[in-house]
Amino acid sequence: MAIKTCVSLYSLQDEYMNKRMTLEDIMKYLAENKVEGLELLPDQMIHNTPHPSEESLKHWDYLMETYKIKPVCSDVFLNTNLYNNRTLTKRECIDLLIDEIKLAHRMGFHLIRFVSMVPAFVIEPLLPYAEKYDVAFALEIHAGMSFGIPETRGFIEEMIRVDSPYCGLVVDAGIFCRRIPRVYNDYNMKVLGTNPKVVDYFNSLFDKGLDGTHAFDEHHNMKPELAAIASEKDMPYIMLADGYENTPYETLDKYMKYIRHFHFKLWEMADGEEYSVDYKGLLQYLHDHDYDGYVATEYEGNRWILPGHPMVEKEQVAAHQEMIRRYIQEMEG
Numbered sequence: 001m002a003i004k005t006c007v008s009l010y011s012l013q014d015e016y017m018n019k020r021m022t023l024e025d026i027m028k029y030l031a032e033n034k035v036e037g038l039e040l041l042p043d044q045m046i047h048n049t050p051h052p053s054e055e056s057l058k059h060w061d062y063l064m065e066t067y068k069i070k071p072v073c074s075d076v077f078l079n080t081n082l083y084n085n086r087t088l089t090k091r092e093c094i095d096l097l098i099d100e101i102k103l104a105h106r107m108g109f110h111l112i113r114f115v116s117m118v119p120a121f122v123i124e125p126l127l128p129y130a131e132k133y134d135v136a137f138a139l140e141i142h143a144g145m146s147f148g149i150p151e152t153r154g155f156i157e158e159m160i161r162v163d164s165p166y167c168g169l170v171v172d173a174g175i176f177c178r179r180i181p182r183v184y185n186d187y188n189m190k191v192l193g194t195n196p197k198v199v200d201y202f203n204s205l206f207d208k209g210l211d212g213t214h215a216f217d218e219h220h221n222m223k224p225e226l227a228a229i230a231s232e233k234d235m236p237y238i239m240l241a242d243g244y245e246n247t248p249y250e251t252l253d254k255y256m257k258y259i260r261h262f263h264f265k266l267w268e269m270a271d272g273e274e275y276s277v278d279y280k281g282l283l284q285y286l287h288d289h290d291y292d293g294y295v296a297t298e299y300e301g302n303r304w305i306l307p308g309h310p311m312v313e314k315e316q317v318a319a320h321q322e323m324i325r326r327y328i329q330e331m332e333g
Helices: 009-017 023-032 054-067 090-107 120-133 150-162 182-190 196-207 232-241 249-258 279-288 313-332
Strands: 004-008 037-040 070-076 111-114 136-141 167-172 259-266 294-299
Touching: 004 009, 004 070, 004 313, 009 023, 009 037, 009 294, 009 313, 023 054, 037 294, 054 090, 070 090, 070 294, 090 111, 090 120, 111 259, 120 136, 120 150, 120 167, 136 150, 136 259, 150 167, 150 249, 167 249, 182 196, 182 232, 196 232, 249 259, 249 279, 259 279, 259 313, 279 313, 294 313
Parallel strands: 004 037, 004 294, 037 070, 070 111, 111 136, 136 167, 167 259, 259 294
Antiparallel strands: none
């Protein structure tokens, strides 16, 4: 049994969207950096998903055959707001996700990730298609939409009830922050003018082993000590800062049999380590619990690059992959 690595192409979205890299350029980059597998955003990278042209699919086949990167996970977003005057019906939601399962199968994926908040009612109707096409689906457990959210709890309850290998969870390691990302703090202070005292307040919560959720009461009102120093200008920072969670690894104990995949969030590599998440500790936990799936680098520091500074997606992703491989080698030999 071995933990395997891959890269979410979300990590290279600035390179792709600003046309510095094509999809083939990304495949070359992954191959050159000895990346085992990839996680795809088909809505962004495969035209007319979930019904791409045969030409698009043939190009995908060419990329897979040429660069030998394993298709690990396809990211699916259930957009219920396709129409101006109404949201999708339950039947339309299910039909859309069936099409996503079929596309994933055609492209060689055996797992699709549902974005957080996908409702539990899709699970049972999708299972026959997941089994037929050998494509599991898994809900993302993400900071701000984690285990305590009613919608997430509802999905998990139904997942446990059906108890199928084709229904599970994707865990985003942003719920395991031991520090708020430094790049987030710097951007907000230097670009948005956030009060340094507000940043210090949130940093102090993490210093105590807490996280940003402890800045608010049960009604999500700011606690008095924060309200006393915060102004309107600080609100964008404050509203996102409580989304960096510091969850004990042991929270995963009862869910390990359902976990199909991990997003290893990356904001900043510094001196060979990710600044905010203790990945050595997390990988040790996964190793001790016999996890043998993939862990995907997911770089999000790209949104906090200071004006005038170069984009460093490729450098950060390569460094993060090297770190993960190093730790896996130390643990598994």
